[in-house]
Amino acid sequence: xxxxxxxxxxxxxxxxxxxxxxxxxxxxxxxxxxxxxxxxxxxxxxxxxxxxxxxxxxxxxxxxxxxxxxxxxxxxxxxxxxxxxxxxxxxxxxxxxxxxxxxxxxxxxxxxxxxxxxxxxxxxxxxxxxxxxxxxxxxxxxxxxxxxxxxxxxxxxxxxxxxxxxxxxxxxxxxxxxxxxxxxxxxxxxxxxxxxxxxxxxxxxxxxxxxxxxxxxxxxxxxxxxxxxxxxxxxxxxxxxxxxxxxxxxxxxxxxxxxxxxxxxxxxxxxxxxxxxxxxxxxxxxxxxxx
Amino acid sequence: xxxxxxxxxxxxxxxxxxxxxxxxxxxxxxxxxxxxxxxxxxxxxxxxxxxxxxxxxxxxxxxxxxxxxxxxxxxxxxxxxxxxxxxxxxxxxxxxxxxxxxxxxxxxxxxxxxxxxxxxxxxxxxxxxxxxxxxxxxxxxxxxxxxxxxxxxxxxxxxxxxxxxxxxxxxxxxxxxxxxxxxxxxxxxxxxxxxxxxxxxxxxxxxxxxxxxxxxxxxxxxxxxxxxxxxxxxxxxxxxxxxxxxxxxxxxxxxxx
Numbered sequence: 001x002x003x004x005x006x007x008x009x010x011x012x013x014x015x016x017x018x019x020x021x022x023x024x025x026x027x028x029x030x031x032x033x034x035x036x037x038x039x040x041x042x043x044x045x046x047x048x049x050x051x052x053x054x055x056x057x058x059x060x061x062x063x064x065x066x067x068x069x070x071x072x073x074x075x076x077x078x079x080x081x082x083x084x085x086x087x088x089x090x091x092x093x094x095x096x097x098x099x100x101x102x103x104x105x106x107x108x109x110x111x112x113x114x115x116x117x118x119x120x121x122x123x124x125x126x127x128x129x130x131x132x133x134x135x136x137x138x139x140x141x142x143x144x145x146x147x148x149x150x151x152x153x154x155x156x157x158x159x160x161x162x163x164x165x166x167x168x169x170x171x172x173x174x175x176x177x178x179x180x181x182x183x184x185x186x187x188x189x190x191x192x193x194x195x196x197x198x199x200x201x202x203x204x205x206x207x208x209x210x211x212x213x214x215x216x217x218x219x220x221x222x223x224x225x226x227x228x229x230x231x232x233x234x235x236x237x238x239x240x241x242x243x244x245x246x247x248x249x250x251x252x253x254x255x256x257x258x259x260x261x262x263x264x265x266x267x268x269x270x271x272x273x274x275x276x277x278x279x280x281x282x283x284x285x286x287x288x289x290x291x
Numbered sequence: 292x293x294x295x296x297x298x299x300x301x302x303x304x305x306x307x308x309x310x311x312x313x314x315x316x317x318x319x320x321x322x323x324x325x326x327x328x329x330x331x332x333x334x335x336x337x338x339x340x341x342x343x344x345x346x347x348x349x350x351x352x353x354x355x356x357x358x359x360x361x362x363x364x365x366x367x368x369x370x371x372x373x374x375x376x377x378x379x380x381x382x383x384x385x386x387x388x389x390x391x392x393x394x395x396x397x398x399x400x401x402x403x404x405x406x407x408x409x410x411x412x413x414x415x416x417x418x419x420x421x422x423x424x425x426x427x428x429x430x431x432x433x434x435x436x437x438x439x440x441x442x443x444x445x446x447x448x449x450x451x452x453x454x455x456x457x458x459x460x461x462x463x464x465x466x467x468x469x470x471x472x473x474x475x476x477x478x479x480x481x482x483x484x485x486x487x488x489x490x491x492x493x494x495x496x497x498x499x500x501x502x503x504x505x506x507x508x509x510x511x512x513x514x515x516x517x518x519x520x521x522x523x524x525x526x527x528x529x530x531x532x533x534x535x536x537x538x539x540x541x542x543x544x545x546x547x548x
Contacts, residue, residue: 073432074534080390081532089530090385100440100528101320104328104380106337113420115371116393120386121354124346131381134400136419149401149416152464153379156402156442159458165339173366191418194411210462233466252339259366261355263347288340290347 014061021271088127105131108157110150110230111169112138112176116258119169122255123263131157137176140230141198143237147166149236158249159239164233169254170227177223181215201280202226224264227253228282231268235275244270253284262291310452354393361394371397376425376435378404378497383438388532397424404435405467406499409506418506425508425518432535433509435499436523437492444492447472448484467502468495476547493533496522500537514541 089096107130109119119125119132133153141148157163170177180196180203199222206222213221230252235241243249251268265288272283306316353360373396377385385391385398399420406421407414424430437444446458447465447511454463471494475487482490500520503509512518520537 021475077389077534078532081388083390084388085530089527094437096527096530098324098384102324103381104324106339108340113397113399113424115369115391115395115397116365118384118386118391118393118398120384121393122347122350123343125381125384127382127384129342129381130384132379132384133402134398135416136423139416147413147460149414149464152402152443152458155458156461157379160442164337167339167343174356175427176419191415191422194415195419220323220433250339254343258362261351261362263343265343286340288344290344 002031023227028092034119071282086269103128103131103161105129105157105161107166108154108161108163108166109133109169110135110138110140110166112136112171112174114171117169117171117256122256123169131161131163136192136195137174137199137226138170138230139176139196139198139226140168140232140233145198154234154237154240158237158243162248164248165250165252166240167252167254168227168230169256170223171255172220172223172257172259174219174223177226178219180226181219181222199226199229202229205229224253224255227255228284232273232275232280232282235270235273241275244268260291264289292326361392363392365394369394369397369428371395371428372431373397374421374428374430374433376401376404376406376433378402378436378438378441378443380389380438381387382437382527383525385436394460397430401464402461403441403447403464403465403468403495404437405443405495405497406435407467408502421503421506421509425506425512429517431517432519433503434521434523435496435503436525437496438524439489439492439526439528441488441492444468445488445493447495448475448488448491456529468498471495473496493524495537496524497537503537504539513539 105128107125109125109130110133111117113120113136114136118134119130124283125132131153133150135149140150140154143151157166176192177199178195179192180199184196202222202225204267206218206225208217210221231253234251235244240249244251251270253266253268255264265282265286267286269283269285274281307317323395371394373391375385375389375391375396375398377383377398377400379400379402384400385396389396391398397420399417401417406416409418411418421433424433443461443465446461447468450456450462450466468491471491472525474494475491479487500522503520504513509518509520513520520539522535524533526532
C-alpha cells in the first residue's frame with residue numbers, strides 16, 4: 001500500500017548555511033539542538049541530496065498548476081515545505097519548539113474549504129493562533145442532528161483547548177450556499193445536498209427577506225445569514241452555551257468578499273438571542289466593515 | 292503584590308520537585324509559558340477584533356493589492372489541483388507548512404485529519420467535500436496530512452480496551468481510525484506510548500486513504516488515473532515532512548482458459 005516514501009529531513013541540513021548568522025540571528029541562546037544534530041549528520045545528508053537552496057518564492061500559482069507527473073509534484077511539494085522551513089520555521093525556532101509541546105490558540109475558526117479563503121492567508125493567522133475547521137460552506141449543524149465532523153472539533157476546542165473566541169467566516173460566491181439556494185426538492189440526492197441542508201433555516205429566512213432581489217443577491221444574503229445560523233446552532237451545545245453565558249467564550253461572525261477584498265466582522269450578543277424548538281432569533285453587536 | 296495564594300502555590304511546587312526532580316524541565320517550560328502570558332496580558336489584554344483587523348489589513352496591502360491578476364482570476368472561479376485533509380490543530384495549517392497560495396488547495400480540516408468511510412447517513416460533511424472536489428472541481432490529488440503530537444490520535448490510543456469513552460463526540464469521531472490503533476497496539480512490543488502514537492499518526496493516514504477508496508467517485512477517478520491519493524506526515528518536533536503514494540490499480544484481466 002505504501003509506495004515511494006520520501007523523507008525530507010535530511011535535505012534541509014544541506015541548505016542551512018552553517019556559518020551564517022542569519023538563521024540563529026537575534027536569538028541570544030546557545031546553538032539549538034537542531035543545529036548540533038545538523039552539523040553531525042551534515043556530511044551524510046550532503047552526499048544524498050545535492051539540492052540548491054530554494055529561491056525566495058513569490059506567488060507563482062503556475063508552478064503547482066503546471067507540474068506534470070509525480071516526480072515534478074513531489075519536487076514542488078518538497079520545495080514548498082523547505083520554503084516554509086527555511087523562511088519561517090528556522091527563523092522562529094524557539095517559538096516552534098515551544099509550540100511543539102502544546103498549543104494555546106485564542107481562536108477557533110470555522111471557514112469554508114474553498115481554496116481562496118484560507119484564514120491563514122486572509123487574516124494572517126500564524127502557527128499556534130487558530131484551531132481550524134474547514135468544511136463546505138462553513139456550516140455548524142445543530143447538536144441534535146447527530147455526529148458530525150464539527151462536533152468533535154468543537155468539543156475539543158472548547159472543553160480541552162478552552163479557546164476564548166469562535167469565529168465563523170463565510171465568503172462571497174460560495175458554491176455551497178448557491179447549492180443550498182438552488183435545491184428544489186426536499187429529497188437529498190447527493191452528499192452535497194445532504195450537507196448544505198444544515199443551512200436550511202438560513203435559506204428560509206433569506207427567501208422570506210429577499211424575494212424581490214436577484215438570485216445572486218439572495219445568495220449574498222444567505223451567505224451571511226447562514227453564518228448567524230451557525231453561531232446560533234453552536235448555542236445548542238450545552239458546554240458552549242454555558243461558557244458564552246459566563247463570558248468566557250465569544251462567538252463572532254466574519255464575511256470575506258473576495259471580489260472587493262472587504263471583510264465584515266460582528267459578534268453575537270448572547271443576551272439578545274433566543275434559541276428554542278419553535279423559534280430562534282439573534283442580535284449582533286460590534287459590527288465592523290474593513291475595506 | 293505577592294499574597295498568600297502565590298506563596299502556597301510556589302511552596303507546593305517546590306515540594307513536588309524535591310520529590311520528583313525529573314519534573315523540573317516540564318515545570319520550567321510551563322512557568323516560562325505562564326510568565327510570558329502574564330506579561331502579555333499585563334501589557335495589553337488580547338483583543339480579538341484588533342488581531343484579525345491587523346491580519347486582514349496586512350493581507351490586503353501585501354498580497355491582494357500586489358497581485359491583482361491572481362486575485363482577479365480567483366474572483367471568477369477556483370480550479371485547485373489539490374484537495375487536502377489536514378488536522379484542525381493550530382500548528383499545522385497547510386497554507387504555512389506547504390506554502391499553499393490562494394486557489395491551490397481545497398482544504399478540509401477536522402480532528403486528526405480523518406476521512407470516514409462512505410456512509411449515507413452520517414458524516415455527510417466529508418462526503419460533500421470529496422464529492423465537490425472530485426466531481427465538480429476535478430482536483431488531481433488528494434493528500435491526507437497527519438502530524439506529530441496529534442491530540443486526536445493520542446485520544447484514540449488512550450481509549451481503554453473495554454471501549455468506555457468520556458467525551459460526547461471526540462472519541463466517537465477518532466474511532467474512525469480504530470484499525471490503525473489495533474495495528475499499532477498489536478505490533479507495539481516494547482515501544483513507548485509516544486512512539487506508538489507517532490506510528491498511529493501515520494497508520495491512521497493510511498486508514499483514511501483506504502476509506503477514500505470507499506467513495507465510488509474517488510475509486511473511479513483513481514482507477515482511470517485522473518486522481519492520485521497521497522499520504523503525508525508533518526513532524527514539527529524535528530522539522531521534517533514525509534510524503535507517500537497510495538498505489539491502487541486494476542490490472543488488465545488474464546484469461547484462465
